[in-house]
Amino acid sequence: MASPQPQPQPQPSWLPPQLTTSPSPTIHALTTSLLPPLLSALSRIGLALRSSHRVSLAGSSNSFGDDQLNVDVACETIMRAALAQCPLVATASSEEDPEERQILHPDEPSENISSDERFSVAFDPLDGSSIIAANWTVGTIVGIWKGDSALGKDPSEQICSLMGVHGPRTTVIVAVREKAQDRGVCFELGLNDDGTVEVINHDVRLSAPPYKTRYFAPANLRYAAESPAYAALISSFITNKYTLRYCGGLVPDLGHILTKGHGVYVSPVAETSKAKLRRLYEVLPVGLVVECAGGKAVDEFGRRVLEKEVRGCDERGGIIFGNEDEVEEVVRVLFG
Amino acid sequence: MASPQPQPQPQPSWLPPQLTTSPSPTIHALTTSLLPPLLSALSRIGLALRSSHRVSLAGSSNSFGDDQLNVDVACETIMRAALAQCPLVATASSEEDPEERQILHPDEPSENISSDERFSVAFDPLDGSSIIAANWTVGTIVGIWKGDSALGKDPSEQICSLMGVHGPRTTVIVAVREKAQDRGVCFELGLNDDGTVEVINHDVRLSAPPYKTRYFAPANLRYAAESPAYAALISSFITNKYTLRYCGGLVPDLGHILTKGHGVYVSPVAETSKAKLRRLYEVLPVGLVVECAGGKAVDEFGRRVLEKEVRGCDERGGIIFGNEDEVEEVVRVLFG
Known part of the structure; x- marks a missing residue:
C-alpha cells in the first residue's frame, strides 16, 4: 500500500x-x-x-x-x-x-x-x-x-x-x-x-567592467614561494592596486565578492600543495552560485568546474572564481 | 544639596x-x-x-x-x-x-x-x-x-x-x-x-617562539606597489610561509591574532597613502589590548603607540602589532 x-x-x-x-x-x-x-x-x-x-x-x-x-x-x-x-x-x-x-x-x-x-x-x-x-x-x-x-x-x-x-x-x-x-x-x-x-x-549579479574597486582573495598564498606563476599573479594584483580581502572561509570569501559585485578568488593546486577543497561539498556548489551570478568558476587546470562529474565523495580540487574577465586573466597568468 | x-x-x-x-x-x-x-x-x-x-x-x-x-x-x-x-x-x-x-x-x-x-x-x-x-x-x-x-x-x-x-x-x-x-x-x-x-x-596571551603556524595581516597592500620596503616585507612573509589572514576589519583581525596566539598586523602609512585609522578610537585601544596580551604595538614610525598623547579626536596614524619578535622584525624591514 x-x-x-x-x-x-x-x-x-x-x-x-x-x-x-x-x-x-x-x-x-x-x-x-x-x-x-x-x-x-x-x-x-x-x-x-x-x-x-x-x-x-x-x-x-x-x-x-x-x-x-x-x-x-x-x-x-x-x-x-x-x-x-x-x-x-x-x-x-x-x-x-x-x-x-x-x-x-x-x-x-x-x-x-x-x-x-x-x-x-x-x-x-x-x-x-x-x-x-x-x-x-x-x-x-x-x-x-x-x-x-x-x-x-x-x-x-x-x-x-x-x-x-x-x-x-x-x-x-x-x-x-x-x-x-x-x-x-x-x-x-x-x-x-x-x-x-x-x-x-532577488538578483545577485557580478558587475561588468569598468570596476570602481577591484578585490582579490589569494588562498594558499604560501604557495607563491614555490610557484613563479602564482608569485607573478600576486605581484600583478598588487601593482594594479587590487584591494586584498581574504578571510580564509570559502563562503564568506564568496559572499564578499557577490556583495561587492567584484572579486577574484584563487585557490591554486600543485604537487607540493595538495588540493584541500572537496569538489562535492565545496567546489561544485560554489561553481553553481558563481555561474548563476554571471561569473566564471574554473578548476586548477583552468577548466570549468561544472564540467566534470564527481566520482567520489572525497574528490578534491582547486578553484578560481569571480568576474569572468578577471578569472580569464588569472588563467592566462597561471597557465599561459 | x-x-x-x-x-x-x-x-x-x-x-x-x-x-x-x-x-x-x-x-x-x-x-x-x-x-x-x-x-x-x-x-x-x-x-x-x-x-x-x-x-x-x-x-x-x-x-x-x-x-x-x-x-x-x-x-x-x-x-x-x-x-x-x-x-x-x-x-x-x-x-x-x-x-x-x-x-x-x-x-x-x-x-x-x-x-x-x-x-x-x-x-x-x-x-x-x-x-x-x-x-x-x-x-x-x-x-x-x-x-x-x-x-x-x-x-x-x-x-x-x-x-x-x-x-x-x-x-x-x-x-x-x-x-x-x-x-x-x-x-x-x-x-x-x-x-x-x-x-x-581569563588570560588572553600571545605565544612565544617557536610558533607552529605564523600569520600575517597586511593592511593597505596596494601600497606595496609604491613602497619597495613594504613589497620586500610582503615577499618575506610569503617566502617564510606565513599564512595570510586579513579580513579588513581591525577588530576581527586583532581577534584572530589573539585567538591563535600569533600574528602580525601591518597598516603602513606614507605621503601617498594617508593614515586612515583614528588614534583615539582605534589605534590606542588596540595598543592597550595588544600590550596587555603580551604583544607589541608600534606606530608608522616604529614608536610605541601608547607613548604619544592624543591631541585631537581626528588624529590619525598607522599601526603594526602582534607578537613582539614579529613586530620588531617588521620594523627592521620597514625602517631599517
Missing part, C-alpha cells in the same frame, strides 16, 4: 519571480518542499553557533582525518534532522560523513515520490573551522542534485546550491538552474531567529 | 582574579559600575546587527566625511544610551560624533563622584563598515580613560579598552591596566542575548 503523497505546499513569498511563474514539477518541489526546511536548518545553525562560546574539539575525527569541533557535530545534527523530515530527499552525504546514504522516511518513503521530485543532498555543515574560534564569519554549504545520487552525474544535475552565511546576521545565497543552458538565478535572503525570511537581493 | 552617591555594586562573576583582589577605587568603579552596562550595550549591538539585513546608507555623513550606514547610527544610539545611564562617565566622544562632550546625568551628576572614579569614554560603535554588507564579522571599540578627558593625556591614563566582536557569536576582549608599569590583564568573554556573560578565556 503506497503512503499518501506529500501535500502540495504554497510558494514561499521570498522566491524570486523567475521561480514562481509556471515552475516545472522539479522546481516546484524544490522551492516549496525542500528549500523551506533547509532555510530553517540554516537559521537553527546560526542559533546554535551563537551560544557556542567555548568552541572545542569534540574528540572525534571525520573520515578525512580532520579534527571535529563540537560545533561541527551540532551543525551536522541539525542538517540531518532537517533532511530526515523531508521525504523528497532520497540520499545525502556530508563532509562530516562523506558517504552517500539513503535517508529513511518511514511515513513517506522517497520511493513513492515521482523521480523528478526526488533529490540527493551534499553538504558541508560548517565551513571555516579554522576561523570559528576567532569568531569570524563561517558558512554552511549545500548542493542539491536531481534524482537519487550526486555521484557520476553530469554537474548540470546539481540544480540548486545554498551558501548559508553565519556572521553578525544569518543570511543565505541561493542559486537555482534547472537546465544547463539556462542563465539561472541567484538571490540572497536574510534568516531571522523566529523563522521568518527576508529578501535582501 | 548633593545627590546620593551611586550604591556600591557587587563584583561581576566573570572578572579575572587579578581584578577582584583588593582593587583600587578606580578599578572597583570601572569593573563594577562601568563594564557591566558597556557589556550590555555590546550585546544589544549584536542583537541590532542580527536583524539589520538591509544595510543601507543613512543619508547623513559623520564629521570625517564618511558615509554613515543605518547600522552605524543604531550602534551609536545604543552606546550613547548606555553611557547616559552611567554617572561615572563624565565625557564621551565617538568616531560618529568626534567631539569630547560632557555626558549629563541629571539625577546623579558626575561632579558629585570622586575624581578617581570618573571616566572619559572614546568609542567607535561599528568598526568595519566596508564589510558589514557582506555579513563579515565587525567590531565595536571602546577606550576608557581616567578622569574627565582623553585629550592631551598620557596614554597610560587609558586604563581599559574593549573590543566587541560581532560575528557568529557576540564576544568581547577586555584589557585593563591601571598603572603604566603593570603587566595588565586581557580576557575574553562571551555575551549572550539574555544578558548573561560567559568566560571564554
Whole structure:
C-alpha cells in the first residue's frame, strides 16, 4: 500500500519571480518542499553557533582525518534532522560523513515520490573551522542534485546550491538552474531567529567592467614561494592596486565578492600543495552560485568546474572564481 | 544639596582574579559600575546587527566625511544610551560624533563622584563598515580613560579598552591596566542575548617562539606597489610561509591574532597613502589590548603607540602589532 503523497505546499513569498511563474514539477518541489526546511536548518545553525562560546574539539575525527569541533557535530545534527523530515530527499552525504546514504522516511518513503521530485543532498555543515574560534564569519554549504545520487552525474544535475552565511546576521545565497543552458538565478535572503525570511537581493549579479574597486582573495598564498606563476599573479594584483580581502572561509570569501559585485578568488593546486577543497561539498556548489551570478568558476587546470562529474565523495580540487574577465586573466597568468 | 552617591555594586562573576583582589577605587568603579552596562550595550549591538539585513546608507555623513550606514547610527544610539545611564562617565566622544562632550546625568551628576572614579569614554560603535554588507564579522571599540578627558593625556591614563566582536557569536576582549608599569590583564568573554556573560578565556596571551603556524595581516597592500620596503616585507612573509589572514576589519583581525596566539598586523602609512585609522578610537585601544596580551604595538614610525598623547579626536596614524619578535622584525624591514 503506497503512503499518501506529500501535500502540495504554497510558494514561499521570498522566491524570486523567475521561480514562481509556471515552475516545472522539479522546481516546484524544490522551492516549496525542500528549500523551506533547509532555510530553517540554516537559521537553527546560526542559533546554535551563537551560544557556542567555548568552541572545542569534540574528540572525534571525520573520515578525512580532520579534527571535529563540537560545533561541527551540532551543525551536522541539525542538517540531518532537517533532511530526515523531508521525504523528497532520497540520499545525502556530508563532509562530516562523506558517504552517500539513503535517508529513511518511514511515513513517506522517497520511493513513492515521482523521480523528478526526488533529490540527493551534499553538504558541508560548517565551513571555516579554522576561523570559528576567532569568531569570524563561517558558512554552511549545500548542493542539491536531481534524482537519487550526486555521484557520476553530469554537474548540470546539481540544480540548486545554498551558501548559508553565519556572521553578525544569518543570511543565505541561493542559486537555482534547472537546465544547463539556462542563465539561472541567484538571490540572497536574510534568516531571522523566529523563522521568518527576508529578501535582501532577488538578483545577485557580478558587475561588468569598468570596476570602481577591484578585490582579490589569494588562498594558499604560501604557495607563491614555490610557484613563479602564482608569485607573478600576486605581484600583478598588487601593482594594479587590487584591494586584498581574504578571510580564509570559502563562503564568506564568496559572499564578499557577490556583495561587492567584484572579486577574484584563487585557490591554486600543485604537487607540493595538495588540493584541500572537496569538489562535492565545496567546489561544485560554489561553481553553481558563481555561474548563476554571471561569473566564471574554473578548476586548477583552468577548466570549468561544472564540467566534470564527481566520482567520489572525497574528490578534491582547486578553484578560481569571480568576474569572468578577471578569472580569464588569472588563467592566462597561471597557465599561459 | 548633593545627590546620593551611586550604591556600591557587587563584583561581576566573570572578572579575572587579578581584578577582584583588593582593587583600587578606580578599578572597583570601572569593573563594577562601568563594564557591566558597556557589556550590555555590546550585546544589544549584536542583537541590532542580527536583524539589520538591509544595510543601507543613512543619508547623513559623520564629521570625517564618511558615509554613515543605518547600522552605524543604531550602534551609536545604543552606546550613547548606555553611557547616559552611567554617572561615572563624565565625557564621551565617538568616531560618529568626534567631539569630547560632557555626558549629563541629571539625577546623579558626575561632579558629585570622586575624581578617581570618573571616566572619559572614546568609542567607535561599528568598526568595519566596508564589510558589514557582506555579513563579515565587525567590531565595536571602546577606550576608557581616567578622569574627565582623553585629550592631551598620557596614554597610560587609558586604563581599559574593549573590543566587541560581532560575528557568529557576540564576544568581547577586555584589557585593563591601571598603572603604566603593570603587566595588565586581557580576557575574553562571551555575551549572550539574555544578558548573561560567559568566560571564554581569563588570560588572553600571545605565544612565544617557536610558533607552529605564523600569520600575517597586511593592511593597505596596494601600497606595496609604491613602497619597495613594504613589497620586500610582503615577499618575506610569503617566502617564510606565513599564512595570510586579513579580513579588513581591525577588530576581527586583532581577534584572530589573539585567538591563535600569533600574528602580525601591518597598516603602513606614507605621503601617498594617508593614515586612515583614528588614534583615539582605534589605534590606542588596540595598543592597550595588544600590550596587555603580551604583544607589541608600534606606530608608522616604529614608536610605541601608547607613548604619544592624543591631541585631537581626528588624529590619525598607522599601526603594526602582534607578537613582539614579529613586530620588531617588521620594523627592521620597514625602517631599517
